[in-house]
Amino acid sequence: MDFDFSDDQEQLRDAVRKWxxxxxxxxxxxxxxxxGGFSASAYQAMAELGLCGLYVxxxxxxxxxxxxxxMVAMEELGRGMVLxxxxxxxxxxxxxxxxxxxxxxxxxLPRLAGGEALLVLAHHEKGxxxxxxxxxxxxxxxxxxxxVTGHKSLVPAGDHAHGFLVPxxxxxxxxxxxxxxxxxxxxxxxxxxxxxxxxxxxHLKDAPAQLISQDGLAALQLAVDVGRSMSYYATLKxxxxxxxxxxxxxxxxxxxxxxxxxxxxxxxxxxxxIGVTDExxxxxxxxxxxxxxxxxxxxxxxxxxxxxQMQETAGVFA
Numbered sequence: 378m379d380f381d382f383s384d385d386q387e388q389l390r391d392a393v394r395k396w397x398x399x400x401x402x403x404x405x406x407x408x409x410x411x412x413g414g415f416s417a418s419a420y421q422a423m424a425e426l427g428l429c430g431l432y433v434x435x436x437x438x439x440x441x442x443x444x445x446x447x448m449v450a451m452e453e454l455g456r457g458m459v460l461x462x463x464x465x466x467x468x469x470x471x472x473x474x475x476x477x478x479x480x481x482x483x484x485x486l487p488r489l490a491g492g493e494a495l496l497v498l499a500h501h502e503k504g505x506x507x508x509x510x511x512x513x514x515x516x517x518x519x520x521x522x523x524x525v526t527g528h529k530s531l532v533p534a535g536d537h538a539h540g541f542l543v544p545x546x547x548x549x550x551x552x553x554x555x556x557x558x559x560x561x562x563x564x565x566x567x568x569x570x571x572x573x574x575x576x577x578x579x580h581l582k583d584a585p586a587q588l589i590s591q592d593g594l595a596a597l598q599l600a601v602d603v604g605r606s607m608s609y610y611a612t613l614k615x616x617x618x619x620x621x622x623x624x625x626x627x628x629x630x631x632x633x634x635x636x637x638x639x640x641x642x643x644x645x646x647x648x649x650x651i652g653v654t655d656e657x658x659x660x661x662x663x664x665x666x667x668x669x670x671x672x673x674x675x676x677x678x679x680x681x682x683x684x685x686q687m688q689e690t691a692g693v694f695a
Contacts, residue, residue, distance in 0.1 A: 382449065389442075390449045392426060397457035403658050406573075409460055413567075414575030415534045420461040424492020428463055432470045437486035439470070444616065458665045460574045462497055462533040468600045469496035469542060472553070475599060476590040481555065485540075496555070498600050499529040499541040499579045507674040509544075509551075509597050516545040516554060516586060523586040524561075525554055528578065535564040535577030543579075543586070544597050551593035553600075554586040561585065572668035573661070595619065602626045605673045627682040630674060637666035 382390070400422060409416045423429060428450055433439020440446075447467055454463065470489055473482055488494035505511040514527025525545045532541065540557040556562060561584035567577040590596045602622055617625065641663040651657050674682075 393450050393453035401457040410573035414569050429466050429492045430490030433490040439490040465497040468603050471603045472600050476596045494539040496540045497533045497538045499532040501531045507678045514545040524583040525586045532579045534575045536567045553589045553593040553596040556586045572665040634670040637670045641666040
């Protein structure tokens with residue numbers, strides 16, 4: 378297995394690193410947090426670098442790259458603790474290309490690739506505890522058109538998004554919908570997450586929606602796996618069959634969660650009192666690491682996923 382990066386991948390890394398160093402310094406990041414946790418100009422700059430269209434096929438105006446390039450770019454964006462939800466653009470483009478009908482792809486993918494539109498995944502519900510099977514939101518057809526009703530929490534930059542990927546039940550079965558922003562979508566309740574990124578609550582009341590897939594669980598699982606796949610092991614497995622992919626991602630997320638907690642706590646201990654002040658970068662790194670550990674399934678959740686899929690022959694007494 379070749380772990381060397383190609384010239385194109387190294388050029389991508391260099392371009393993203395230079396942008397972070399120039400445009401997303403620690404002081405600039407603090408300004409973004411103070412302004413509400415989302416910078417439209419920073420997001421547009423990433424689009425101009427081609428990052429929004431990284432996973433989008435040529436036919437829709439994208440760069441037609443893959444998970445390894447995504448990992449390379451995300452490593453450099455991570456150095457600057459970039460707050461804008463680029464990963465959700467990758468989630469949206471991957472899910473649309475894998476599951477959406479052609480008319481939906483043609484409508485949204487070119488706009489997503491160019492940074493003209495932002496779609497974010499809105500799947501968290503209170504009490505679900507990362508269980509993708511639990512969904513209170515519902516969808517129905519009225520006159521041949523779909524409408525979605527429900528409440529989703531912790532929606533990244535929800536009040537800046539042009540639409541949402543929303544799981545909802547249809548006659549007891551989970552489906553995935555694209556809900557464009559409309560008068561029936563309410564994201565007025567916006568707030569900062571622990572790491573300074575912008576979140577909002579999403580309230581839907583008979584909101585017009587477009588069906589992405591009736592197999593909502595498979596589409597949602599792909600969305601979640603893409604969103605937490607930024608490690609070498611998980612990246613190498615991201616194009617594997619669904620069961621193998623999800624198990625690899627859970628293994629990686631558990632290890633990353635343990636590491637982020639250890640590194641964050643040790644960094645604070647090493648720097649003493651200044652390590653928890655807002656003026657010093659260590660506290661921001663710790664909060665960012667904590668946010669990563671809790672996003673898209675915390676360590677205990679993924680340990681449970683790995684344990685549930687262990688074979689009967691696993692263990693020292695097998």
